[in-house]
Amino acid sequence: MTxxxxxxxxxxxxxxxxxxxxxxxDVSIDIHSGEVIVVIGPSxxxxxTFLRSLNLMExxxxxxxxxxxxxxxxxxxxxPDGKLKKVNIDLHxxxxxxxxxxxxxxxxxxxxxxxILAPMKVKGISKDAATNKAMELLRRVGLEDRHSAYPxxxxxxxxxxxxxxxxxxxxxxxxxxxxxxxxxxxxxxxxVLAVMKELAKEGMTMVVVTHEMGFAREVGSRVVxxxxxxxxxxxxxxxxxxxxxxxxxxxxxxxVL
Amino acid sequence: xxxxxxxxxxEKTFRFGRMILEGTGVTVLLALFTVIIGFILGILLAIMRMxxxxxxxxxxxxxxxxxxxxxxxxxxxxxxxxxxxATTYVEVxxxxxxxxxxxxxxxxxxxxxxxxxSITILGFIRLNRFVPGVVALGINxxxxxCEIIRSGIQSIDGGQTEAARSLGLNKTQTMYSIILxxxxxxxxxxxxxxxxVIIKESSITYTIxxxxxxxxxxxxxxxxxxxxxxxxxxxxxYFCLCFPTSKLIAYFExxxxxxxxx
Numbered sequence: 329m330t331x332x333x334x335x336x337x338x339x340x341x342x343x344x345x346x347x348x349x350x351x352x353x354d355v356s357i358d359i360h361s362g363e364v365i366v367v368i369g370p371s372x373x374x375x376x377t378f379l380r381s382l383n384l385m386e387x388x389x390x391x392x393x394x395x396x397x398x399x400x401x402x403x404x405x406x407x408p409d410g411k412l413k414k415v416n417i418d419l420h421x422x423x424x425x426x427x428x429x430x431x432x433x434x435x436x437x438x439x440x441x442x443x444i445l446a447p448m449k450v451k452g453i454s455k456d457a458a459t460n461k462a463m464e465l466l467r468r469v470g471l472e473d474r475h476s477a478y479p480x481x482x483x484x485x486x487x488x489x490x491x492x493x494x495x496x497x498x499x500x501x502x503x504x505x506x507x508x509x510x511x512x513x514x515x516x517x518x519x520v521l522a523v524m525k526e527l528a529k530e531g532m533t534m535v536v537v538t539h540e541m542g543f544a545r546e547v548g549s550r551v552v553x554x555x556x557x558x559x560x561x562x563x564x565x566x567x568x569x570x571x572x573x574x575x576x577x578x579x580x581x582x583x584v585l
Numbered sequence: 586x587x588x589x590x591x592x593x594x595x596e597k598t599f600r601f602g603r604m605i606l607e608g609t610g611v612t613v614l615l616a617l618f619t620v621i622i623g624f625i626l627g628i629l630l631a632i633m634r635m636x637x638x639x640x641x642x643x644x645x646x647x648x649x650x651x652x653x654x655x656x657x658x659x660x661x662x663x664x665x666x667x668x669x670x671a672t673t674y675v676e677v678x679x680x681x682x683x684x685x686x687x688x689x690x691x692x693x694x695x696x697x698x699x700x701x702x703s704i705t706i707l708g709f710i711r712l713n714r715f716v717p718g719v720v721a722l723g724i725n726x727x728x729x730x731c732e733i734i735r736s737g738i739q740s741i742d743g744g745q746t747e748a749a750r751s752l753g754l755n756k757t758q759t760m761y762s763i764i765l766x767x768x769x770x771x772x773x774x775x776x777x778x779x780x781x782v783i784i785k786e787s788s789i790t791y792t793i794x795x796x797x798x799x800x801x802x803x804x805x806x807x808x809x810x811x812x813x814x815x816x817x818x819x820x821x822x823y824f825c826l827c828f829p830t831s832k833l834i835a836y837f838e839x840x841x842x843x844x845x846x847x
Contacts, residue, residue, distance in 0.1 A: 385747055422753030432748035436766050436841075445762060446752035491748075498752055 333394075334502060334533055335359040335382065340391035342377055342557075351377040352388065353557035359502070364534045366548035366565075368541070370580060374557040375537045379506050382535065383424040384417055395420055396501070422450055425495030429507040431487040433479035433494070439466070440475040443494045451498070458497070465493040469523055485516030489523050496527075503527065505536040541584055545569055553577045594814035601805050601815075607709040608801035609822055614710070615719060615787040615797055616826075620780055622723025627730025633671035634735055639663060671731065678728035683721075684789055690721035691793040709796060718790035726783050733779060737772035738764055770841045777834035781827045788823075798822060 335358070342352035351374045359365060367375040380386040382393060384400060392399050399405040400420050404412050434442050443462035447453045453461075466472040469489040479487055488508055495503060505524065509517045521543050528534055528547045538544065544551050544565060551568040553561045553576075561574045569585075572578045598605075645662030647653055678686065694717070695701060701713040741764050749759040791800035798819050805815040 383751060385751065418750075418753050418755045421751055424751070426748075426751035428744060428748060430744055432742075432744040434745065434748070434763055434767075436770065446749075446754060449758055449762065450753040495752070 332361050333358045334361045334396070336392070336394040337382070338392040338394070340378070340381060340393065341389045342374070342381060342386060343389040347389075350557045352381065352391075355391070355554075355557070355559055357552065357559060357562075359533065359535065361501075361533050362531050362549075364528045364536065364547055364549045365552055366544040366550070367535065367537045367552045367554060368539070368544055368580075369554035373554045375554045376506055377557075378554065379504050379535060379537045382504055383421050383426060385426070396423070418450070422446075422498055423501045425498060425500035425503045427488070427491050427495055427503065427505045427508045429510050431479070431484070431491045431511075433487055433491055435479050438476050438478055439471070439482070439490050442479070442490065443497050446494075447497050462493075462497055465496055466490075468526075469493055483516060484512045485519045488512065488516075488520045492520070492523055492527070502533040502535065505534065505538065507537055507539070509538065509540055539584070541569070553580070555580070590813050590817070594809070594811040595818070597809045597811060598805050598814045598818055601801060601808075604709075604796075604801045604804065605798070605818065605822070608796060608798040609826075610707075611710060611715070611795065611797040612784065612787055612823075613826065615715070615722065615790060615795065616780070616784040618719045619722040619726055619783050619787065622719065623726030623730050623779075623783070626723060626727030627734050630671045630675060630727060630731035631734040631738065633667040634675075634731065635738065636665065636667045638667050639665050675728045675731055678725055679732075683725050683786060684792065686725055687718065687721040687790060687793055690724070691717040695720075711794070711796065714790075714794045714796070718787070718793060718795040722783065722787060722790065725786075726779060729779055729782075730776070733772050733775045734768070737768035737775075740771055741767050770838070773834060773838045773841070777831050777838075780834070781831050784826050784830065785823060 337355060337357045337359070340352050340355040341350070343350055353374075355374075355378055357365075367378065369375045377386055381388050382395075384393075388401060391401065393401050398415060398420070400415055400417060402415055405415050406412050433439075434445070437445065440459065440462055443465065444455065444458035447458040447461065448455060463472055463475065466475055469492070471486060471489060471493075474482060474486065479490070482490065492503075492508075508524070509520050512520060517540070521540060524534070524536070524543070525547050536543070536548070546565075548565050550562060551565050552559055553568065553572075553574070555576050561568065561572065561577050568577070569581065572581055639662060641662050641664050643662070645653055645659045653659060691714075695713070701716055704712045706712060706715075745763050745767070746759055749763045750756075754762065787797060788799040791797060791803065794800070802812075802815040802819050806812050
């Protein structure tokens with residue numbers, strides 16, 4: 329693990345109803361390259377809001393998110409050369425892959441079309457090159473023979489595996505997972521987690537919001553516990569699961585383990 | 586006037602055969618131009634209604650860019666002139682009869698404000714009647730198509746936009762590659778219905794002297810004092826126009842729904 333900070337989150341706040349509801353209440357965290365950060369916590373604790381703020385799917389009320397040295401929450405920010413430049417969020421999102429609870433594959437496109445769309449449209453890669461890359465990724469998750477199927481013809485687990493490699497086709501620097509197994513039938517959870525484990529082993533930086541404590545313990549390099557919009561405790565899986573300190577975490581773990 | 590419907594009546598009606606053909610041609614052209622105007626207008630209005638143009642946005646924020654607590658200022662800052670114009674347009678058009686709209690366009694706009702030359706195109710399209718008819722019908726169907734298009738776009742799950750944006754597609758790319766193809770598929774039945782309505786509704790333009798199918802029926806009636814025979818002929822022609830149109834769109838609908846079936 330390198331110590332270089334890929335994403336710095338500083339005093340992130342997300343308020344609704346003029347501040348009466350605080351989905352995120354002053355969250356700060358540094359995410360380093362190669363880390364697998366697993367965010368756990370009860371529902372409504374702000375963990376999804378936190379994850380979705382990282383690529384500005386959710387516009388934070390206040391605070392900073394510094395990704396690759398640029399504060400992406402600002403309209404204009406100094407670039408690496410120190411000059412003030414307009415922040416193009418689309419450019420930064422290319423480097424942050426995201427996987428959703430409900431897969432969000434494009435139903436009117438085949439699996440292959442789903443995968444080559446963004447590389448071709450956004451990165452301007454040729455169709456042949458994008459197709460080769462997509463087929464290679466599909467082979468890795470064992471779905472190369474389904475490339476011409478439509479999403480509805482796939483099982484939930486297959487859809488989520490496609491969604492993961494669709495994000496990987498953009499060659500992101502970090503992958504964000506928003507409860508990737510919560511909408512799956514129990515017997516399909518394993519195949520998706522296996523792909524994620526594989527990805528973690530290859531050194532991909534990952535931020536994973538999940539209820540899969542087994543995954544958090546086994547794959548996570550750091551586990552973050554959130555409640556009421558705050559990070560209450562963080563540490564190695566060992567620290568979090570065997571010697572939790574915060575009473576809310578102890579209470580939470582006693583219910584889910 | 587002895588028989589309700591007689592062969593002789595049909596024979597008389599078909600003496601107007603050429604005019605009936607021309608009238609059918611005018612009906613088709615009316616519908617075609619109306620659809621084009623209506624569709625362009627509908628897309629424009631839908632974009633306006635869904636736009637996020639707020640010129641007074643700054644009123645809702647303080648110097649640090651945080652939301653203010655003053656309710657009046659926040660309400661004013663939400664004011665979107667494009668959306669207000671489009672919404673007003675749609676509601677006015679939908680809440681008034683098409684006959685009144687046609688009369689206002691023809692007698693108001695095109696008699697006083699715009700003076701069209703009395704040219705006849707192809708020997709049977711009188712420009713100074715046809716254009717007001719097309720404009721009035723187009724203005725009318727634009728309002729309905731706006732609502733159809735808007736509901737189609739808004740019916741697409743927000744997750745689709747999120748997935749596309751998370752891959753780095755910008756707003757326009759997301760709209761054209763992801764949202765519109767799905768939205769158009771969803772609204773195709775409603776659009777087909779609107780097309781058929783336009784073909785049928787175009788008959789009302791005979792009230793401002795557009796020589797389409799219904800006005801030919803009236804001509805036959807005036808010449809021979811028969812009504813049922815020309816009406817039946819018109820009925821058959823309208824059916825032959827509308828039925829294939831809806832079937833054709835149903836065919837495209839099936840073709841586009843490939844992704845829906847297992």
